[in-house]
Structure formats: C-alpha cells, structure tokens
Amino acid sequence: MNLEVPLQPKQRQTLALVEDAEGPVIIGIGGSKGSAKSHAIRSVMLLRRLKYPGTAGLIFRRKMKQHRENHLEGGYFKQYSFMRDWWRESTRTIHLPNGSRIVFGVAEHPGDIDDFQGHEYMDVMPDEATRLSQLELVKLNETRRWTGRFGGQAIPDRLCKTVLGMNPGGPGHNYIRRIMHKKHYEGHERAADYAFLQMFAWDNVEWSRSQLERRGLTEKDYYAWSNEERFKFFIEHTQRGQELNNLPSRLRKGWLLGLWDEFGGQFYDIFSEARHVKRCLPDKAWHPRWLGVDWGYQHPLSCHWMARVGKVTRIYREHVENKRSARSQAMEIVDRTPKDERPLVDAIYLSPDAFQQKSEQDSFAELMGEVFVAHGMPYPTPADDDRSHGAQCMYDLMHDDELLIDPSCKHLVEVIPMVCTEEDDPTEIEKFDGDDPWDSARYGLKSRHRPGTKPAVEEAEERVVAYAKDRNKEVEELDVNVIAQLHRRALEQIQAKRSKRRGGLGRVWRPGSRVA
Numbered sequence: 001m002n003l004e005v006p007l008q009p010k011q012r013q014t015l016a017l018v019e020d021a022e023g024p025v026i027i028g029i030g031g032s033k034g035s036a037k038s039h040a041i042r043s044v045m046l047l048r049r050l051k052y053p054g055t056a057g058l059i060f061r062r063k064m065k066q067h068r069e070n071h072l073e074g075g076y077f078k079q080y081s082f083m084r085d086w087w088r089e090s091t092r093t094i095h096l097p098n099g100s101r102i103v104f105g106v107a108e109h110p111g112d113i114d115d116f117q118g119h120e121y122m123d124v125m126p127d128e129a130t131r132l133s134q135l136e137l138v139k140l141n142e143t144r145r146w147t148g149r150f151g152g153q154a155i156p157d158r159l160c161k162t163v164l165g166m167n168p169g170g171p172g173h174n175y176i177r178r179i180m181h182k183k184h185y186e187g188h189e190r191a192a193d194y195a196f197l198q199m200f201a202w203d204n205v206e207w208s209r210s211q212l213e214r215r216g217l218t219e220k221d222y223y224a225w226s227n228e229e230r231f232k233f234f235i236e237h238t239q240r241g242q243e244l245n246n247l248p249s250r251l252r253k254g255w256l257l258g259l260w261d262e263f264g265g266q267f268y269d270i271f272s273e274a275r276h277v278k279r280c281l282p283d284k285a286w287h288p289r290w291l292g293v294d295w296g297y298q299h300p301l302s303c304h305w306m307a308r309v310g311k312v313t314r315i316y317r318e319h320v321e322n323k324r325s326a327r328s329q330a331m332e333i334v335d336r337t338p339k340d341e342r343p344l345v346d347a348i349y350l351s352p353d354a355f356q357q358k359s360e361q362d363s364f365a366e367l368m369g370e371v372f373v374a375h376g377m378p379y380p381t382p383a384d385d386d387r388s389h390g391a392q393c394m395y396d397l398m399h400d401d402e403l404l405i406d407p408s409c410k411h412l413v414e415v416i417p418m419v420c421t422e423e424d425d426p427t428e429i430e431k432f433d434g435d436d437p438w439d440s441a442r443y444g445l446k447s448r449h450r451p452g453t454k455p456a457v458e459e460a461e462e463r464v465v466a467y468a469k470d471r472n473k474e475v476e477e478l479d480v481n482v483i484a485q486l487h488r489r490a491l492e493q494i495q496a497k498r499s500k501r502r503g504g505l506g507r508v509w510r511p512g513s514r515v516a
Contacts, residue, residue: 005046023195024194028164029166030167032256034201040163040199049098053150054148058103058124058143059104061104061105066128119143123162126165128167129166132171137175168260171431174433174434202241207238207240207241208230211237263420266417277405277406278404280405288346291306292349293351294436295365301321301322302319302320304437305337306444306448308448313397313402313404313449314404315409319332327367329368330369330371347381348379354368365380384446388429391442394441418435460494461487
C-alpha cells in the first residue's frame with residue numbers, strides 16, 4: 001500500500017534515527033511549542049507500520065481526548081479520511097490493511113500505566129512525554145520489543161525504538177532534562193542508547209506558509225535559509241512567532257526557545273541563583289534554627305537546616321539519601337548537626353506520612369524521635385503539608401528577598417526551577433520525580449511561617465531586639481549569654497500563653513503530652 005506522507009527536514013531526521021538499526025533506541029524530539037513534534041510522531045509511526053507489516057506501535061498520551069483532538073480527528077482522519085474506517089473504538093486501535101496496528105494508549109489514573117505490562121510494541125512513542133513521571137516512562141519503554149519476524153528474519157532489538165515527543169516542564173522534566181539535555185547517565189544507562197533532536201517552531205514551515213506565498217516564496221526556499229534567517233522571519237512576519245516572541249521573558253525562553261533550564265509553567269519564575277543563592281551560615285547562637293525533613297526509603301530522605309536572621313530565613317545545610325532505616329537516617333541527621341549546634345535547634349518539622357502507624361510497631365516518626373531526643377535535639381513535629389500554600393510561602397519569601405539558600409544545598413538549588421503548576425489546574429503544584437528536596441524545604445518554611453500566628457521563636461526574637469533597643473544597643477552588642485537567657489525566658493512565657501497549641505515547637509512536644 002502506498003501513502004504519501006510528507007515530512008519536514010527535522011521529521012526526516014527523526015525517521016533516519018528511528019531507521020538506524022545500530023543507533024540509539026531512545027530518541028527525544030521537541031523543545032519549543034509548535035515545532036510539529038506530534039506530526040513527526042504520527043508520520044514516523046505510520047511509515048514504520050507500512051514498512052513492517054504485521055507489527056504494532058504505541059502512541060501514548062495521558063488522556064484519550066488528547067488523542068482525539070491531536071492524533072485522530074486533527075491528525076490521521078483529517079489527513080487521510082479513509083483511515084477512519086480502520087479505527088476500532090473498543091480497542092483504541094487503527095488496523096492497517098497489511099496487518100499492522102497503531103495503538104493509542106492512555107493512563108488517566110494512578111496505576112493505569114501497569115495495564116501495559118506484558119504488551120509488546122515495535123515502536124513506543126509517548127507524546128508530551130514530560131507529563132509522565134520517570135517511572136511511567138520506564139514502564140512504557142519496557143514494552144518496546146518485538147518477538148515477531150519480518151521477511152522471515154527476526155527484527156533486531158535496536159530497530160525497536162522509543163520516541164519521546166516533549167516540551168520543557170512537567171513531572172518528567174527533570175529526568176528527561178538529565179538524559180537528553182544534560183546527558184548525565186546513571187546506573188546502567190548508556191550514552192549510545194540516547195539521542196536528542198531539538199525542534200523549534202521555526203522548523204515548522206506551516207506557521208510561515210501564507211507569508212511565504214505572499215512573497216512568491218516556497219517551502220523549498222524557506223528550508224534553504226539558515227536557522228537564524230528562518231527564526232527572524234518567524235518572529236517578524238508570522239502571527240504565531242510574534243505571539244511567542246512577545247511573551248514574558250520566562251515563558252518566551254521555554255515556549256519559543258525551548259530552553260530546558262527555564263520554561264513556561266515554572267512556579268518560581270523569579271528564582272535567581274545570583275539573588276537567592278549565597279553563603280549564609282548562621283553565625284550567632286541566638287539565631288532561631290530548625291529542620292525540615294521529608295522522610296523516605298525508596299524515595300530519598302531529604303533534610304534541610306534553616307535559621308532566621310532578622311527577617312531573612314537561611315537554608316544553610318542539606319542532606320539527601322535513600323534506602324536507610326528510620327533510625328539510621330535520624331542518626332545521620334544528628335551526625336551532620338555539630339554537637340554545639342544541636343541544643344540550638346528548636347524544631348524538626350517531619351513529613352506527616354512518617355507519623356502514620358504502619359503496624360503494631362512504632363511509626364517512623366517515633367523511631368526517629370527517639371534518636372533525636374537521645375542526642376539533645378527536638379522530637380519531630382508533623383509538618384504543614386499544604387503543597388500549594390507551601391509553594392506560595394517560598395515564593396513570597398523569594399519575592400521579598402527574605403530567603404537565602406547556601407550553595408552547598410545543591411539538590412534544592414537544582415530542583416527549584418523544576419517546580420511547575422499542573423497542566424489542567426494552574427493553582428496546584430505538580431508532583432514529579434526528584435522533588436524531595438523541595439518538599440523538605442517547603443515543610444520547614446511553611447510550618448514555621450504559619451499565616452495568622454507569628455512563630456513563638458520569632459516573637460521571642462523580637463522581644464530580645466526590643467530589650468536591646470531600650471538600652472540604645474544592637475542585639476549583636478549584647479553578651480551572647482544574656483541573649484540566650486533573654487530568648488529562653490521570652491520563649492517560656494510565650495509558650496505558656498499558647499498552652500492549647502499542639503506541636504508548635506518540636507522541643508517541647510511529645511506524643512501524648514501538652515506543650516509546657
């Protein structure tokens with residue numbers, strides 16, 4: 001069967017990578033919006049199913065309505081109306097006359113991705129791959145195999161391909177950015193298995209076609225231009241190009257330029273390492289200190305040490321690890337806290353799931369709390385786990401220049417730009433693999449900066465400042481022992497007034513006890 005399947009230059013490059021039986025097996029395509037990556041997936045998938053009769057390929061989107069709008073009604077059925085007769089709604093499959101199949105897979109709910117286990121496809125092509133988590137992408141990739149034969153011979157393993165169509169941003173952004181953009185490989189990952197083809201909106205001639213025709217120019221003329229010439233024409237003479245070019249800086253960098261470090265949908269669009277990342281170890285014993293901890297075993301445990309210096313919260317130390325017992329993780333946190341600093345820590349805000357009673361045995365929080373208390377540190381307090389409000393709290397601190405992060409907190413600095421809003425609900429923050437350092441940081445910040453009630457330690461700090469001011473002095477001019485005594489006395493008075501409050505300060509809270 002012969003079908004005319006037109007391809008643009010970047011789409012031909014995609015096909016060449018897919019047809020290379022000795023080349024990479026996981027291919028990333030895309031970058032900026034409107035780069036025709038979805039058209040590339042449809043076209044390459046169709047050409048492959050026509051070339052290899054009796055084989056199956058999977059095109060994957062999160063929701064079926066996205067398939068209908070993009071790949072079916074707006075794709076195959078629009079371009080080849082007769083393909084509608086090949087469609088089987090019950091199996092979400094297009095059956096080609098040569099025995100090949102194009103399957104349209106979805107996973108709208110948690111766990112749906114497991115339905116693909118045991119299936120096999122010669123080609124697997126997730127569209128908008130960054131909307132999937134690393135685990136989901138790995139599970140889909142495991143279905144990439146074909147045990148059938150073609151022309152009487154087995155199909156080589158490396159001729160079976162995964163093509164990831166994607167834009168920056170989403171739950172899988174950090175993983176795809178690592179393997180495709182940064183080319184950092186872990187474990188058994190091999191560089192030879194991966195390839196990335198950056199695609200831009202000005203690679204797609206359809207945006208410029210009408211303007212070219214007005215000037216008596218053709219598609220061939222357009223692709224004869226240099227990349228810079230096509231970019232200039234796109235942003236100066238097309239409506240789409242002007243719209244993308246006029247976006248706010250952060251959106252422009254992601255949606256137009258396809259940058260993987262700055263992209264549309266980022267929540268912390270004001271974050272700047274030059275502005276928010278500086279050496280910031282607390283240097284006074286009276287500076288209030290506390291910890292934010294996200295417990296984990298399979299997922300990493302993440303811990304951040306924080307201090308309040310004036311109006312500025314400093315995140316000055318970080319620890320990230322996984323697959324350690326609760327007690328050993330707590331001991332590691334203790335060991336990383338200098339002995340003379342341990343009595344200065346007045347609260348440990350721990351992820352609420354650690355307090356759940358898993359069995360008749362102690363909860364993870366209780367196991368960790370025993371270690372902390374034995375070494376002079378507070379018993380953990382359940383953290384405020386409001387995701388969206390925690391994100392906003394951190395944003396507000398950044399905006400007001402009241403947050404500093406020490407350069408040693410590398411995981412947190414790396415993950416903050418990856419935090420983005422959900423695709424269908426911009427008021428919610430999307431979960432993604434590797435967000436644990438952000439979780440522990442927001443636990444510490446949101447739990448401390450509770451709206452409506454000033455933290456007791458902050459109120460105590462203000463009393464110390466007022467005491468010094470009454471004597472025409474700065475706090476730093478007071479004797480350190482006097483500061484510690486004043487702060488401790490003020491804290492005791494404030495705690496007595498807040499006796500109904502539970503767990504506000506980890507040091508004075510124990511299971512079953514009241515705040516003293």
